Amino acid sequence: MFYDPRTDAHGLPHNPWTALVTPRPIGWISSRAPDGTPNLAPYSFFNAVAGTPPMVMFSSTPRKHSLENIEAAGEFAVNVATFELREAMNLSSATVGADIDEFQLTGLTPAPCRNIAAPCVAESPISLECILYQTIPLVPKSGLACATTVVIGEVVGIHIADSVLTEGRVDTTRVRPLARLGYMDYSVTDRVFEMLRPDPDLALAEAREKGWIDADPA
Template sequence: MRHELAVQHGPEDDRMRPGAAYRLMTSAVVPRPIAWVSSRSADGVDNLAPHSFFTVVSTDPAMLAFTSVGRKDTLRNIEATGEFVVNVAPGPLFEVVNATSADYPPEVGEFDAEGVTREPSLTVAPPRVAGSPVAFECRLHEVRPTGNCFVVVGLVLHAAVDASVAASDDMVRRPHVDIGALQPWSRLGADEWGLLGEIREIERPRYDG
């Protein structure tokens, strides 16, 4: 037996409301990696917030994208300055990552409010999170309105990888991160978060026809 749920079509009384669709998708499209995005407002306030609609969108040039559900401080800051940093949300900072999701007013910076240690970025003004083992400094490529959301695409200018998670002796030519050492958090449904479970390796097949 399946529950048949009308999302966009069907009688209005039987159709899922937007909030219901959000709850279904965020509990079924899992796990979602977290972009812990640092940005700086035009007034110099350092913002930090987690975004779990996040992925790679290009490798040449290197680009990352995250989605702002509605118009939030992170989006406004990036539109104003054109810069941001995507920090990986590591295991030891679980409570702090969650705390920075609170709806602080624009004039309050999450770095200071939650006691998050800054680290200067090399190519952009917004700081990196000192406790994050991997950070990507980005310049805004585009903001694409999509439904009730905004997809923010950033061109990666610089990557900072802590030696504790580096899985290669030559990170410039053969970069690789030790996922076991990284221990990134992911978002699941409702108030659920997740760490890594079982990790399997399998070689990608090649078509020889």
């Protein structure tokens, strides 16, 4: 099938879009309102976008309490949602008033950060302290209405629990991070395998041998 999302209906019982780019890591964003109320909410459009310095992004559709808090304070934390914390993560997605502390709502423990005033989730094995770099309201060239704002943060502090380290490396099978799929589906990382980057000369030689690309001219 093919459809143009700018003009065509997909014709399926459910919108397939969020099932097409998967799995997506979950940015479990903690922030603090101007009155000091902690806030915690999961965002499935989230990822790392730079390594040096480390930077992350997530998008809010529409404007939510997290975005308002981050714009006011200029900071937030990202906590890794794990399989063990799945119920708390899901509960924190409930649409409640700005006066509700989602840490209390979910029974989670707010832990102090080192370099920002917003709290992080004590039960999460990995938390990233971030300062706001930029917010970008998306304005589609198609002219379609869009209520999404992208938030980019620079990571200024990283917490890693010793329990998820194996021989000095983060062991993803110990973290067991959740990922968002399409519809109301999630997945968990239980299996990891390694693939090294190929040697370019060997890769070209193999491709020529298999006839995938032309052989070197005589």
